[in-house]
Amino acid sequence: MIDLIVRRARVIGSDSNALVDISVDNGRFTAIIPSAIDAAAAEDSGAAQARTTIDAGGALISAPFVEPHVHLDATLTAGEPRWNESGTLWEGIACWTERKPLLTRDDVVARSEEVLRWYAANGALHVRSHVDVTDPDLVALDALLEVRDRVRDVIGLQLVAFPQEGICSFPQGAELLEEAARRGVDAIGAIPHFEDTREDGVRSVEIAIDIAERYGLQVDAHCDEIDDEQSRFIEVLATQAHRTGLRDRVTASHTTAMGSYNAAYSYKLQRIIARSGINIVCNPIVNLHLQGRFDSYPKRRGLTQVKELLAAGVNVAFGHDDIMDPWYPMGTANPISVAFVGAHATQLTSPAEVAECFRMITDRPAAVLGLSAEYGIAVGRPASFVILPAADPFDVIRRQVRPTHVVAHGALIATAPAAVSTLRWPGRDVEEINFVRKQDAVDWAAG
Numbered sequence: 001m002i003d004l005i006v007r008r009a010r011v012i013g014s015d016s017n018a019l020v021d022i023s024v025d026n027g028r029f030t031a032i033i034p035s036a037i038d039a040a041a042a043e044d045s046g047a048a049q050a051r052t053t054i055d056a057g058g059a060l061i062s063a064p065f066v067e068p069h070v071h072l073d074a075t076l077t078a079g080e081p082r083w084n085e086s087g088t089l090w091e092g093i094a095c096w097t098e099r100k101p102l103l104t105r106d107d108v109v110a111r112s113e114e115v116l117r118w119y120a121a122n123g124a125l126h127v128r129s130h131v132d133v134t135d136p137d138l139v140a141l142d143a144l145l146e147v148r149d150r151v152r153d154v155i156g157l158q159l160v161a162f163p164q165e166g167i168c169s170f171p172q173g174a175e176l177l178e179e180a181a182r183r184g185v186d187a188i189g190a191i192p193h194f195e196d197t198r199e200d201g202v203r204s205v206e207i208a209i210d211i212a213e214r215y216g217l218q219v220d221a222h223c224d225e226i227d228d229e230q231s232r233f234i235e236v237l238a239t240q241a242h243r244t245g246l247r248d249r250v251t252a253s254h255t256t257a258m259g260s261y262n263a264a265y266s267y268k269l270q271r272i273i274a275r276s277g278i279n280i281v282c283n284p285i286v287n288l289h290l291q292g293r294f295d296s297y298p299k300r301r302g303l304t305q306v307k308e309l310l311a312a313g314v315n316v317a318f319g320h321d322d323i324m325d326p327w328y329p330m331g332t333a334n335p336i337s338v339a340f341v342g343a344h345a346t347q348l349t350s351p352a353e354v355a356e357c358f359r360m361i362t363d364r365p366a367a368v369l370g371l372s373a374e375y376g377i378a379v380g381r382p383a384s385f386v387i388l389p390a391a392d393p394f395d396v397i398r399r400q401v402r403p404t405h406v407v408a409h410g411a412l413i414a415t416a417p418a419a420v421s422t423l424r425w426p427g428r429d430v431e432e433i434n435f436v437r438k439q440d441a442v443d444w445a446a447g
């Protein structure tokens, strides 16, 4: 008897829409075969038996969601010790600088694990978190290194050493960054637009690249997260990635200044970014909230050039960034809501573009994290996946469909009823409403 079978599922992104049965044993996919006509027939036929059987009823099966950008050390600290009243990035940093001396190991572990449980329930089983290393005691770093091990059976957690207060502009900034590399982070960060001078910004990128090269790590820099069209560190980061050969092991997060660049410079830049092979992470919810705060009208959206970068062949992913912290007071760690907002904010709203938004919370961030052969619905790969009662990726985003089942390494870790309301309109028949058009309804949505 094997561990788990999923019957009558449709693999998202596969060419055929055919129903398949998927077998899981010892934490990995062991078979994907065409479904028997019905579950009873499958059992009668002597097909593989399992300890756990999920009848997907025609629902979609997808590789899990991937969160490429969050700050777990700061999460759930909104309002401590005070609220960010202006809503700017800069007041957020000031609030965090006041909160940071209060950090303890237990505080960081409790808050970050609470949010990781939210991620797991939402079906996000790979998470990349930045952790502030501009702290001489590296309290949050040590706590999150411990958390990375504590959650490993469910969530693959990557940590980025993030110099929130600068590499060149913070005392011992470069030394702390390298100490984080020694202690075992997965990636090196930077924040060049925050450094005191343009020259410090360029130097900070060079330092981050150098440490990453020497320790064999990835790079994920907060880059140009400002509405200043003169902030142009992305060209430095992309060129360094190109010249060192680090290429797709480098990610530029935010790059919101690109939303303010002129057309001539944008054209030049798209070539440099595409040539470099780097990834871009756009955080639509948080940057819609933080950027444009110094504008009157017209007021900028403050997002990077997502549509243009995708057209240029650049790998772009959507991230959440902040969850109830000094920079953003809301959030539920749900990648679907990020994709929903991202589709609107970046005007990716044609059917093909909305489907692309789904890829921007699955395949594309998986590439950012370098997951490659450890990710996806295929025999031999880790059996981590979600079941989504929806017609297709467009439908998942439109109705913001939550997973009914979340499986991590072969273990069913979360279940949720499909969302449905019972409508009792006076004088009419009682009706189940799940926001699927009747003409589109199939098994899972028959109501």
Ligand code: FE2
Pocket (backbone or CB within 6 Å): 069, 071, 130, 222, 253, 321
């Ligand atoms: Fe961030």
